[in-house]
Amino acid sequence: MFDYNFHWRPVLKSLPDLIQAGFVTLEIASLAMFLGVVIGLCLALMRMNMKGPLKWFAVTWIEIARNTPALFQLFFFGFGLGAFGINLSPFTIILTGLSFNCAGYLAENFRGGFQAIPVMQINSARCLGMNSWQAYTRIVIPQVLRIVYYPITNQMVWAVLMSSLGMLVGFKELSGETQFFASKTFRVFEYFAVAAVIYYVIVKIVLGASRLLAMRLFRY
Amino acid sequence: MQEPISFFTGFNPNDLWFLGEAALKTLWISILSITIGSVMGCVFGWVLHESKSVAGIILAPILDVFRSVPLLIQLVLFYNFAPMVGLDLNPFLSGVVILTFYTASLVTNVARGGIESVETSMRRASRSLGLTYWQDLYHVVLPIGGRTVFPAWIGVVLGVMKDSALVSVLGYVELLKASQILITRTQEPLLILSIAGAFYFALSYPISLYASKFEKRWAK
Amino acid sequence: DTLDDVADRGTLRCGVVLDFPPIGYRDANNEPAGFDVDYCHDLAKSLEVDVKIMPLTWSERLPVIATGRADVVFGGTSDSLARARTVGFSIPYAIYYSQGVVNSKSNITSIDDIRGKRVAAALGTLPEQEWLKIAAKWGEENLYQSYQSENEVFLAVAQGKADIGLTTNTAIKPITQQYANLEAGPRMPWVADYTSIVGKRQDVTWLNYLNLFVTHQVRSGRYQELWGKYVGSDAPDLRIPGVMY
Amino acid sequence: MIQIRDLHKHFGDLHVLKGINLDVSKGEVLSIIGSSGSGKSTLLYCINGLEAIQQGTVHINGTDVHAKSTDINKLRQKLGMVFQQWNSFPHLTTLENVALAPRIVKGKSKEEALELAAKQLKHVGLGDKLKNYPVSLSGGQQQRLAIARALAMEPEYMLFDEATSALDPEKVGEVLDTMRLLAEEGMTMICVTHEMGFAREVSDRVAYFHEGIMEEIGPPQQIFEDAQSEHTRKFLMNVR
Amino acid sequence: MIQIRDLHKHFGDLHVLKGINLDVSKGEVLSIIGSSGSGKSTLLYCINGLEAIQQGTVHINGTDVHAKSTDINKLRQKLGMVFQQWNSFPHLTTLENVALAPRIVKGKSKEEALELAAKQLKHVGLGDKLKNYPVSLSGGQQQRLAIARALAMEPEYMLFDEATSALDPEKVGEVLDTMRLLAEEGMTMICVTHEMGFAREVSDRVAYFHEGIMEEIGPPQQIFEDAQSEHTRKFLMNVR
């Protein structure tokens, strides 16, 4: 049955490099998430409160991000934009692609969060004499963040997993690095198995950290 | 000595047919893995709900791995692993196997959520009418819980359909791979990516629209 | 062994790389075509079996043999000793030189002009490995980009993502015809690329058969015929003077 | 006849029922009152086997509810139950809601079941809502639907677990009226309730539960005007 | 003093308030009763400017609430309001709930605001819950928290919109007691309520609303024992 000899030695030798690449993965995912949260919040507010072109801009962004494959979006930012003479480095391609995608998904989460806050909460705040800015920043947004916290965590996990597409646009995060080593030594299975373990660990760390953070942030 | 033949030819209507065929392949691989995966996921979800201790200890972590390792890595790993144990799987079958398990791992959570969304008092009510356990599950839990999590399930379906684009790394000529091939040959990235994107959008958007309508209708 | 397996199965599973015009590419009907593809057909004909063409990426060529998914791979595979630890090679069946294809704006005419420029190659190819040695010497590894396929390399150079793409002399002509802004660049300083047919390492009888096949292709004039058809000049001599292979 | 002997129920460490002895005879209407958490609902669940018990026995017409050999699904057909939360099946019309169990549990034909269902719905005053889905019913109507659904199994006993306490004050009356109707028709009923008026007027006996013990049981006027236990008097004072 | 003159309110085609005239003087307790949908809540929203009006005027201490030039946020500080539900801010402790508005609206220092908040919480009987989050409070406690929060702005008027109707029957009493306390302390109050006992005992006047019209207003005994309007009598009969 096992007509295949495993060679683990080269993999172990390049383990430090792979772990290093794991940090690159974490870094790109965090960066994309940060941009995604900021843009997603704006898109959600635009979709809910604006009319005309701004609203349609937000709707278009959100729907394209949610209804086409992430890999497609990456290709678009890679070779698609290249046709316009806009050339992004692999790092920028993966960052814009991931942020674009995350922003679309997060925008919908935010929208759901805003809609889940009873109108009475705003009314209560207004009745105390707060103006609408105060009511939004002090009462609504903190509660929305609480509601979307777990969706954001999930999205962060997604961002980590999706960053593996970097390998297909020539960016050397964990998958790209793994593929590079694998192509040198042809030990594809061994290398990708180790990469899988590292991804698993990263995901668990992300989830653990978010749980710890939640415990500090939300005491209610 | 002959003239070298021309290797690059422009976009022709034939290529639309080529893309269309590839879109059908995307659809086919998605339908196959979503169907099998959903059935498996429902069974797993039920197992996890019913026996929180025994099966959960084995099943839950295994399913968790499918959710914590990038699909891309899973595909490459499995594609390279299968022949080692004597399975001669082509890219299509490898893709189906991994996408199926991936779907199942996602649907498991959905299904468990569905079962748990049916309040105990509802289940007690049906049992108190004399319905057996299985009658209760089939006539009460399935329709009521199923409806609650239907939008979540649609989310999984759309996700898997989009993620099926990753099977292209195994060389399966689905929609995205086909467009890559055409880009290579015709050097018209923008046109071809737009067509592929439109295909995906046309597949995904109406379904997601329907799901959110459905959700609104039952939100009452 | 593989020879019996293939005869038994009645199909030859033949891996080729289709990102490598004119050696392997897709024609206007999006069907596989090229020098390597014809070689697959020839090999199958010699075995009197059907052929199944398996399109591969550069980096898949060896795993596909190591894990037994394909019987044989044509695909411009250089017979490096490192690779020979994983898979088996026949005698060389074609010889290529590495050459750059440059963006006309990049002003690269010699190897030294490449300093400080962005270099692209396909992942897992010989040019990539050789270039990375030079880049390491120059301390310019960060300027190197790797792509999933040669075609993406050309596209990248044409779109200006990279200044020079490393490829094979055979590809230069069709590429420069296709892209107005691409030109032939300098020859790469490493030795010629002797490419062999890849088979399972342990399977000596199969490798013997492949050696015989290569010899017969040359003897019958088929080698020259196909080379002339796809590349368009005299086929290079496969023998290295003074060495018995 | 329902016979409960020395019934004990634990939830983990929590001792919820501490030795209940109670007989309910045919045709009797028993109301159970007591403050929240005193174990009233749990008692009902133990009677129809929705909760397992740790000690004691419950017999219905001589059959031991908690015996292994008992076909509990069959036994439950004798016991209709209505809960506090409205549990109408939202995916079925009122008619289908009521017809479901007769069809799949009792194996009646579709026509028979629908006819029976229509009859029971008319009985509880929902004759004009046969095709409605539960969402379009008010809370009171949903509870009456739940009663009709239970009645369609032709039970010998009806158990009510605070059937009116999740309703708007305006809707309580219609449900109590339906329960009153059943009582007048001679149905044997155990009603856990917070409606003291109902308990007083309709019941044959009233039982007061306190922390898992049945502290007092007797005819309404005895409980309401001449309660023996300190707890009962205090409880009744607070309620009204 | 609150003066309402010929107030009309439309929601699209729906004419919800049809010419209300009402004066509430300092120290008065006014209860508003009436069936669901009669416009009681809407009136309160029009009084503190949460809803725009289509015709008429509302003056608070002589200031026109709906005039463009009015600083509504400032005016609202005079008007405390307690809703039926969703009053407490779940992400803040009770203390922070109460201290927030004095700090950011009135610009008090943190210490001052916290001190004031603690005082008001003690006032409503939540002195021992200062560090709790609202989830851990019962419904009744949450409503008292809402009252304390409104009081911390030192309002001249308090508006209650069915402050007890989402509560368990057992919890209603504690909130009504707090409202009673306020009334005794001389707070001017407008209470939309379904609690007839409260309306009767505590109010100086009771107003009955019917389909957007204030059909009757007068001292409690007049409304409850000698109502002029047919609607009022019918309504009171149904409620109890």
Ligand SMILES: Nc1ncnc2c1ncn2[C@@H]1O[C@H](COP(=O)(O)OP(=O)(O)OP(=O)(O)O)[C@@H](O)[C@H]1O
């Ligand atoms: N499934 C359960 N697991 C653990 N504890 C439970 C469970 N069901 C009920 N309890 C506990 O058992 C005790 C009695 O509950 P029960 O529901 O019988 O009270 P009750 O008298 O019906 O109260 P209420 O009037 O609030 O309905 C309570 O302390 C409750 O917390």
Ligand SMILES: Nc1ncnc2c1ncn2[C@@H]1O[C@H](COP(=O)(O)OP(=O)(O)OP(=O)(O)O)[C@@H](O)[C@H]1O
């Ligand atoms: N924001 C709104 N948009 C449209 N219609 C509204 C809105 N708010 C209230 N209404 C309508 O105005 C009418 C009066 O509503 P209001 O809430 O004032 O009644 P209410 O007397 O307070 O009733 P309840 O006792 O149920 O609270 C109702 O018919 C209601 O449907």
Ligand SMILES: [Mg+2]
């Ligand atoms: Mg109960």
Ligand SMILES: [Mg+2]
């Ligand atoms: Mg109201």
